[in-house]
Amino acid sequence: MEMPEEEREQDIENLFEEIVTEIFPSLVKEIDLQVQEVQRTPNKRNPKRSTPRHIIIKMPRAKDKERILKAAREKQSVTYKGAAIRLSADFSTEAMQARRGWQEIFKVALTGLAHWIELQPADLGSQVQFLSRACALWAHPQ
Numbered sequence: 001m002e003m004p005e006e007e008r009e010q011d012i013e014n015l016f017e018e019i020v021t022e023i024f025p026s027l028v029k030e031i032d033l034q035v036q037e038v039q040r041t042p043n044k045r046n047p048k049r050s051t052p053r054h055i056i057i058k059m060p061r062a063k064d065k066e067r068i069l070k071a072a073r074e075k076q077s078v079t080y081k082g083a084a085i086r087l088s089a090d091f092s093t094e095a096m097q098a099r100r101g102w103q104e105i106f107k108v109a110l111t112g113l114a115h116w117i118e119l120q121p122a123d124l125g126s127q128v129q130f131l132s133r134a135c136a137l138w139a140h141p142q
Contacts, residue, residue, distance in 0.1 A: 012038050016057055019080050024071045031064045056090050065089075106135055 013035045021028045037058040043049075059065045072078050072087040079085065110131075 012055055012057075016055075019085065020068060023075070023078055023080065024068065027067060027071050031067055032061070033064070034060050036060045110135065 016035060016038075017033055020033060035057055039056045039058075041054040041056060043053050069087060069089055077084070078087060
């Protein structure tokens with residue numbers, strides 16, 4: 001989330017709860033909205049310029065986080081007081097490197113599969129659908 005710089009840590013927790021309550025009222029009734037930790041990311045571009053920094057919010061239950069992110073994806077455009085807000089999962093450097101490594105493996109596998117389909121087009125059907133769906137789900141988890 002990107003928020004104005006003047007917000008303090010406790011204010012950010014309250015602001016997060018307020019935003020989620022306003023944007024996803026039905027979801028708040030179903031989940032226990034708790035914040036475990038709040039951090040601001042360092043300003044990478046220009047430290048002299050006062051641009052809003054990203055805020056990382058850690059929640060005690062991953063399932064609640066996933067439900068909020070899923071609701072945000074379904075809504076597509078999330079705004080709060082007229083400002084666009086982006087909600088996304090934050091991955092560690094190790095996780096991002098692992099995902100990049102798997103992308104290369106999937107590319108090679110799909111290339112080999114495409115060649116095999118050219119050789120034996122009538123035999124595959126459901127196997128191809130399964131593999132393509134698995135790749136799509138891996139690339140864009142729900």
